[in-house]
Amino acid sequence: MPPSPGYHRRIVDGELDAYLASAPNVAVAIALEGARAIGKTSSAVERAATSYELDDESHLAIVSADIDLALSQPAPVLIDEWQHHPPVWDRVRRAVDRHDPPGPFLLTGSVAPKGTGMHTGAGRIIALRMRPLTLTERWPGNATVSLRELLGGERPAVKGTSPFGLTDYVEELFASGFPGLRSLPANLRQAQLDGYLQRVIDRDFPELGHQPRNPAALRRWMTAYAAATATTASWEKVRDAATGGESEKPARTTVMPYRDVLERLYVLDPLPGWKPTRNHIARLTEPSKHHLADPALATALLGLTPQGLLAGDEPAGAAHRDGSFLGSLFESLVTQSVRVYAQAAGASVGHLRSYAGEREIDLIVERGDGRVIAIEVKLRSTASDHDVTHLRWLREQFGPDLLDAVVITSGTEAYRRADGIAVIPAALLGP
Structure with a gap:
């Protein structure tokens, strides 16, 4: 049909x-x-x-x-x-x-x-x-590299030129992956996103039997969570960021239902810590990375603008992170797309972080047999030797069980480095 x-x-x-x-x-x-x-x-x-x-x-x-x-x-x-x-x-x-x-x-x-x-x-x-629109679905016809082929383990050719640059990705952070919002003027889209979030508080929570005693506090908690995008900040830190300046902090039993209900509503889409099934790597942590269903919800909660992000604005109460908050939002945008591509290929996605934090890899895509692709997400046009340090380390640990290593960028050219690591603009990666 x-x-x-x-x-x-x-x-x-x-x-x-x-x-x-x-x-x-x-x-x-x-x-x-x-x-x-x-x-x-x-x-x-x-x-x-x-x-x-x-x-x-x-x-x-x-x-x-x-x-x-x-x-x-x-x-x-x-x-x-x-x-x-x-x-x-x-x-x-x-x-x-x-x-x-x-x-x-x-x-x-x-x-x-x-x-x-x-x-x-x-x-x-x-x-x-089902998740919001991926970059491939927003910009059809541009993908030149298939995640499914990368998972095949044959180290396929990586090539292509992306017509999109940094400003385009920033616009997508605000344009949203919600299909019905993308064609709206920016001011009306912002109003719709605000209405979406308010409905969660005013209607969805009560429908699930959780009437917020303090709706403003719930909104502040959601805002603090948005500020922790792409980090593993503890729930205590998120709570403290939501109650800055208050001497009395709400109990864990008060704020944890926020997380539970928002996950049931799919407003939160945390990325789990990865547990290797084929190789033993000692002392990996398991806390999830914080992500909202769509980065546009984070920009709405935090009152951000494209111009401000490009100028380096950081939201108040932002969790400690390496790099800019814009980089975290870009990682969240890429993560959303990769999870859709991986699901279509029958694979799962997590992130890698050691207990001391000395080893971190943004995305681990795992086949059913435990073999993996490792992906770093970088808000830059190319990948330096420093950017691939942890990918090289994982290759030493995993050997042939590491099917491929990839750096996703905001640049324009897809290629393989001399060390075999693939460098792929986000717009060129597809299912």
Whole structure:
């Protein structure tokens, strides 16, 4: 079936189609998960024969009255924003187990299930994560280097020239990966992002049973988290940054629910610490790196401007980091894209950091067999010997299990250094 007019295919659509292709032989249900407004419903509607939108009172009434009747309609059956009627989840699971009705089923939601016993694989609901638009999806037709090919371990040729430079990447930090916001004028886009964040506080938290006693304090905590983007700052440091100047600091039991709810809403998208499965590297830390779902949310929370970032402005309360805050936001933008490309290739992504902090690598992309690609993200046009120090160290530690080593830059030329390390402008890396 051709796409609807105006619909732009997403990378995750390939994964979704592959799962649905098994439907004639295997009952299947797919849950498209991710933050609100990233395009989950659009992708699902493209494939659904029957759709129920549970944030619509009339659709909610139909599904609440008779779930079995709703699920027996022409398939694929889409239940959008399923969390408005949680019994749908277990009923779909039973339908998949019993092949009655046979499906396929699509579930979309902006809240991670809690206590629903989510499972993946045949016979259960498959969780498929969707993230905001990648750089390849924002700038189609520019990628000349495939992450999947890099994961193949053959050290493919790295070449290409990017038409984009630093100012373009800075604009993308504000343009957002939320599809519906990109075409808006800058002032209206900023207002929409502010409204998005306020809805999280005013509506989403209470809907999950967490009425903030002090909404302003929650907003300050979110702002402090944004200031810690691409760092492993402790939760105590984030809390202290959010309560600067206050003699009485809120207890951990007060602020930790902020993190838990925001993760369930997919507003936070932390990057886990990497644990090697094939090689033992002593004394690696496991704290996650802090990232929001989209760097544009960080710029909105912190009240930043493109001109200010380019001039070197640093947000108040920014966590200690090597390099500029702009560099951290660029890393977050690249991380968002790499996670999408890796997921499409069946790989996972983490970061490497030693306990003393003397060894750090921004991104480790791991295949199912434990072999990896190591990626450093640098806000510069080329890669110096200093920039690849930790990549060389990991190559010594891992040997052939390191499939490739890469530096992602904001420059224009893709190439391999004399030591074999690939240098790739962010716009040229694709799935």
